[in-house]
Amino acid sequence: RCIRCPTAFHIGDDCIAAGSILLPGLNIICPDHFEPLKTTPHHQPVHVSWCFVCSKGGQLMCCETCPAAFHPLCVGFPQTPEGEWFCRDCRYKKRPLYGEIVWVKLGSYRWWPGEITHPNEIPDNIQRLHHGIGEFVVRFFGSNDYFWLNKRRVFAYQEGDTGATSTNCSRGISSVFNKALQEAQESFEELMSYRQKLQDVKTQKKRPMYKHIKTNKPVGGVQIYTAELSEIARCICKKTDPNPCGPESECLNRMLMYECHSDLCPAGEKCQNQRFQKREYPSSEVFKTSWGGWALRAKDLIKKGEFVSEYVGELVDSEECMRRIEDAHKNNVTNFYMLTIDKDRIIDAGPKGNYSRFMNHSCDPNCETQKWMVNGDTRVGLFALREIQDGEELMFNYNLDCLGNDKTPCMCGSANCSGFIGVRPKPQMGENGNNGKSVKRKRRRQESKNVPKHDDFCFRCRQVGTLVCCDVRACQRAFCLRCLRLTKSPFGKWQCPWHHCDFCGRRAQNFCHFCPNSFCSSHVANQLLPSVPNKYDCCTDHD
Known part of the structure; x- marks a missing residue:
């Protein structure tokens, strides 16, 4: 925090402005208090001879505190304003930072690329030179010379900058300048890569906004059912059994997908069939995927059939569910976290939920959903379909319908991927080409409703991607938004232009x-x- 004005910076070299004087106790004197000396040539302001917007010369208006210059029309002025004028960066207090690549003007030399040197990297002989508040050291590329300068003599380097051509330079200066340009480009790329990594780390820490809850929260008139003790099923397991109510036991409640009640189970505290109530989840963590989304992965080995997590969120009715979907559609929200319990209740883990909301869809999942009866109420759990290794992503098949006529591309990358979420995965062929099942012909009743399979490409431009499917019965046509001249998919039933x-x-x-x-x-x-x-x-x- 500056002791002379309200200016304050985050602790660290990424935010503190170059030229700040560091004082004890996290105090500083910011470079805004720079006082130029009339007898010092490099304290005097210097400006470029071209517009920062259109790169052309002519009548320019110059910033008072940096080398920037602009045509009045390029910044929205009909004519040059009277009095002092400051560019946008200076008005918003954007200052040079340590490690940045800049263009520098010193003496009669041309604009030269350099790097603002951190105070810990300044050579001792340069450090002993006279300097004041707001001055920082610039290392010139190509020659590795150092000099104390200020904000009035530098402006930011941009990717692809080559510098203005000059015919007055000798051959030796030109070769050094070309070397300086190459070093500046390499240093700039390294700086951008470093900042991108920092940004990725910060983004990875910022998860989608939601409230973490442990149990379902009813909304409106939706109820959570609780049965009387006399109505809850009781198993016949005993405390003396090797694994009472365990996966290999003959617990009747477990076979019927009922959880035992803590007050009724004969096994007492040894009961292994109270996983929902005790929230016995294996360790997992949320992480950022390579394609930019969020996912959930295991941190321990998970055995086949093991309880992974309960899917929790807000309990809403069908009317509230449709209202939320319609609102999300209007606001271009494409991520839904809704899972049906029964015809009257839906779990919406969007605004509230636990880590299970981060599990992605897969056509070849390692988890599945199961509905269990817990103390008279139906709850949804996720269980392992196979052994899941430490660090492996946890996924399940959404088995959802295409709400709003959307066909969302599937990105699971499995061998039997259907290409779209909500479309049945392709059968995996066995060694005999019979998808792993015995070849027995069975008569099957013909389904009364023949649901058409829509095209996987746009009927007009033949391109793949997010498609809008026709709701007319037996019509297989699908169109992309671009060919329909729409910005988002239509909500509700929709007929394609073919009709x-x-x-x-x-x-x-x-x-x-x-x-x-x-x-x-x-x-x-x-x-x-x-x-x-x-x-x-x-x-x-x-x-």
């Missing part, structure tokens, strides 16, 4: 099977080519 006449918009009866062109009976004349046996009709656009 409307291109001329009048009425219901179409004649279709081109190679593009979305379609026509009603009044406008079909001369639009479709005559049908050929065993072929599709096509419009005149495909001649």
Whole structure:
């Protein structure tokens, strides 16, 4: 904190402005208190001869405290303002930092690239030179010379800068300058890489905003059921059993997916069938994935069939669920955390939940959801489908419907990936090519409702990605938002353009099977080519 003004910085070299005087007790004197000396040439301001916006010369207005210059029109002024004027960076107190790459003007030399040197890296002979508040040392690239300068003589280096051409430089100076440009570019790339790593670390620490809870929280008129002790099933396990109510025991409650009650189970404190109530979760952690999202991974070995976590959140009814989905759709929110318990209750782990909300979808998951009866109420748990190694990501199949007609691409990368969340995974073929099941022909009743499988590409541009699917029965068409000229997917039932006449918009009866062109009976004349046996009709656009 500055002892002369309200200026304050975070502790560390990443925030403290270059030229600050460090004092005991976390106090400083900030570089705003720099007092130029008229007898010192490099204290006098110097400005560039080109506009910082358009890079052209002409009549420029200059900042009072840095080398920046602009055309009045480039910064929104009809003419040059009277009196003192400060550029945007200076108005918002943006100051040079230690380690930054800058352009420097010293004496009669051209603008030269350099690096603002940290005080701990300044050579002793340079440190002993006279300097004051607001001055910092710049190391010139190419020559490795050092000099004390101030903010009035430097401006930030940008990626791709090559410096202004000069015909007055000797061949020796030009070679040193070219070397300086190369060193500046390399140092700038290293600085950007370092800052990106810091930003990634900070971003990784910032998880999505939600409130962590341990049990389901009802919203509105939704209830959490609690049964009387007389209505709760009681097993016949004993305390003397090797593993009472364990996975290999013959506990009737466990077989029926009922949890034992602590006051009723004969095994007492040795009961191993109270995992929901005791929250017996294996250790796990949230981490940032390589593709930018969040996920959950195991920190210990998890055995097959072991309880991983309970899926908890806010309990809402179907009406509230649809309202939240519609609001999210209007606000372009694409992440949903809803899981159905029964026809009247849905778990929404979006605003409130536990770590299970970070589990991603997979077409070949290592976990599955199971509904258990716990003290008279249905609760949802996640259980391991196979042995899960330490550090392996925890995933389950969402098995969700495409709400709002969206087909969300699946990024699980498994061998049987269907390509989209909500689409049944491809069967994994065994050695005999029979997907691991015995080859026995069974008669199956034909399903009364034939649900069409929509195209995995846009019917107009033939591109893949997030698609909007038609809700007309037996229509397999899908379109991308760009071809529909929409910014977000329509909510509710939607009919694709293939079902409307291109001329009048009425219901179409004649279709081109190679593009979305379609026509009603009044406008079909001369639009479709005559049908050929065993072929599709096509419009005149495909001649």
